[in-house]
Amino acid sequence: MANLVTAGLDGSRESVAAARWAAHEADLRGVPLALVHVEEWLERPPLPVATTEVRRQWAEGLLREASEEIKRLYPDLEITSRRLSGIPATALAHAAASSDILVLGSRGLGGIAGFILGSIGAGTIAAADQPVVLVRAPHGEATPAEGSGIDGPIVAGVDIGRPCDALLSFAFDEAARRGCALRVLHAWAPPPIIGYGPPLDPGAQEEIGQGIATAVDEMIRPWCEKYPSVAVTPEVRMGQSAIQLVDASKGAALVVVGRRIRRSAYGTHIGAIAHAVLHHATSPVAVIAHE
Template sequence: MNGLVAVGLDGSAESLAAAHWAAREALLRGVPLQLVHAEEWSSPRDITPVTSAEMRSRWAEALLRDAADEVRGRHPELAVSTRSLDERPAKALAAVATTADLLVLGSRGLGALTGFVLGSVGMAVIHSTERPVVLVRAGEDAIAHSRSGHSDRELVVGVDTGQPCDALLSFAFEEASRRSCTLRALHSWALPPLVGYGAAYDPRIHAQLDMSAKSGLDEMLEPWRAKYPAVHVTARATAGHAAWQLVEAGSEAGLIVVGRRIRRSPVGAHIGPITHAVVHHARAPVAVVAHP
C-alpha cells in the first residue's frame, strides 16, 4: 500500500465534489491525494465531444490541472499528484484502488425522491476491488465539508450481527477515531411472520426480540469499544428495513459505512440489496467496505 487517497475525475460536478471530499480525507489520514482521469469516463454534457486522441489528451490534462490547482488552493499543505490513464474507466480505477488506502468516486444526484445514480463505472469498480470505495454526491454538503471540515459530523455504520464483519467495524472505528466524532452503530431486524399482525401481535415478544438484538449488537461492538476507548459509540437495534433506517439516520452524517460481502464465484460480485439501496439514496457520502 502506497499510503494515498485516490479520486476519479471526469469533469462532472460530482467528481469535483468527490475530489474536495477526498482532499479533506487525505489530510485527516496524513497521506497524499492522487487525482485520476480514465479515458472517456462520462464526459460532461456541456463539453463538445472530443474526436481525436490528441484532443482527449489535452482535455484530460486541463481537467486534472484545473482540479489540482483548485484543491491546492484550498489545501496548500496537501501533496497532490495527477494521473491520466488511457484505459477502460472501470478497469483502470479498480487497478488504482489496489494501490490506494481509499478510492473516492462521484455519484450523480436525481433528487430526493428518485435517489442517486451510482453509474455503471462506479458499480463495476465496487464489484472489482476489495479496497474501500467512498461515493460522494455533488451539492452543498460535499463542498461545505471540504471547506469547514467533516470531522464534526457523526459516522453511521450498518451492522449485521448474524455475520462476522471485522473489516467493516475496523474501518468505521478507525474513521471515527480519526475524525474524533461519534460513531452510531445500527442493526435492523425483521419481525418473525405474523408477530406484527392483528391478534398474533404480542408486545412482550417484540420487546424480547428487541432486547436480544440489542444484546447481540453490544456483544459485537464490545471488543472494538475496548480497542478504541476514545470513540464515543451509540448503538441501536430496531425492527424495520435496514436500508431506509441507514439512509434516515445518515441524513446529517459525515459518512455512512456499509459492507459488501466478498464473493468469488462464476456469477461475479454482489453488493447486496441493503448496500445497493443506501448508495443510491443516501445524501451523505457512503463508504462501501468489502469483507468476508
C-alpha cells in the same frame, strides 16, 4: 496499508466534490492524494470522438485545475495526478488496489432521492476489494466543506449474523480520526411467517430487541476498547435495514455499509442493502468489502 487516497475525476460536479472529499480524507490521514482520470477506448465509437491530442489536453487540464484548487485548500497536501486508459470500472478498481480508499462522485437525484449509481460506480465497487466512497455534489453555493459529508456522526450498518470486523475497523478508525460520534445501527424485522399472522406480542418484541441489542454490544465491545476516544451509540431499530440506514444518513458525515466479496461471474456483487443505501442515502457512502 498503501498510505494513499485516490479520487476519480471525469469533469462532472460530482467528481469535483469527490476530489474535495478525498483531499480532506487524505489530509486527515496524513497521506498523499492521487487524482486519476480514465479514458475509455472504443474500437467502434457510436459517434465521432475528439482526436487523441484533444482528449489528452482536456484530461490534463482537468487534472491540473483540480490539483491547483485542492492545493489552495490544503497547501501541505502531496498531490499526484495521472491519466489511465481502458474500461473505467476496471481501471478504477486497479487504481484502488494500490490505495487505502477510492473516492468517486455520483450524480444526485435531489435531497430526498439520493444517488444515481451508474454502471461505472457499480462496476468499480463490485471489482474493488478496498473501501470505495461515493460522494454527491453539494447543492447551491456550498463551500467544499459543506454538503460533502465533512460534519456530523458516522453511521455504520451491521449485521449480527455476519462478520463485521472490516466494516467496524473502518468506521471506528474514521470516527477516531475525525473526532466525531459513531452510531452503530442494526435493523431487524420479524420472521416472514409472523408477518402473516397476528401482530407480534409487545413483550416478545421487546425481548427480541433486547437480545439483539446485547449481541450488538458484544460485537462492538472490542472496538470500543481499542478506540476509547470514540463516542459510540449502538442502535437497534425494527424495520428494513436499507430504509433505516437511509433515514440515519440524514445529517451524517458518512454511512458505512458492507458487501460480501463474491467470486462468481454472475450477479451485481454489491448486495441488496448496500445497493439501496447507495441509491438513496443523502450522505457520502463507504462500501467495505468483506469475506
